Amino acid sequence: EDQVTQSPEALRLQEGESSSLNCSYTVSGLRGLFWYRQDPGKGPEFLFTLYSAGEEKEKERLKATLTKKESFLHITAPKPEDSATYLCAVQATTLNTGNQFYFGTGTSLTVIP
């Protein structure tokens, strides 16, 4: 059973074309939902933590939102340097001891100049 599902798997945008990435989860007892950016051959880079439904966080062109079943990462007027894989992870009390992260498979974003 997939606990974390990300869509789309891949997304190509023109520079300046805003869009959203989706992360849906089926766990209960959510402790936190985390967004990371990963460049090829590198470790994930932390972006946001969301703890409860209705919460929003922003950083530059990125905005993350959370509902009871999913999270969205909105990218406004993206630039080529935003090209990367965006990973979503959840930490939940129903997942073993609640200490580990469960990651989705990521959305590969390409922004074309």
Place this chain on the structure above:
Amino acid sequence: DTGVSQDPRHKITKRGQNVTFRCDPISEHNRLYWYRQTLGQGPEFLTYFQNEAQLEKSRLLSDRFSAERPKGSFSTLEIQRTEQGDSAMYLCASRGTAQYEQYFGPGTRLTVT
């Protein structure tokens, strides 16, 4: 804050050989995690330390894998009798007590030939 560091960054080994990776977490972080990531997938949890105690191990962690964190600072992950299926990126992450987000190192890319 120098971030999480991992050594080596790349390792090529022959099947059947033993390999050891090192992770140095962010200095004030008492929690340390190891993950494995294969191409096109999100990181998968392997094991978790709080200080020097190994509190969780994934079923993915076969008997050929062992991890230590002897003084509650750096950690090592050893793989004995490597197999081709062990080829992956091995990621280390750490976090402090007052936060849930984990900070990742650059990873060690293992290739088993």
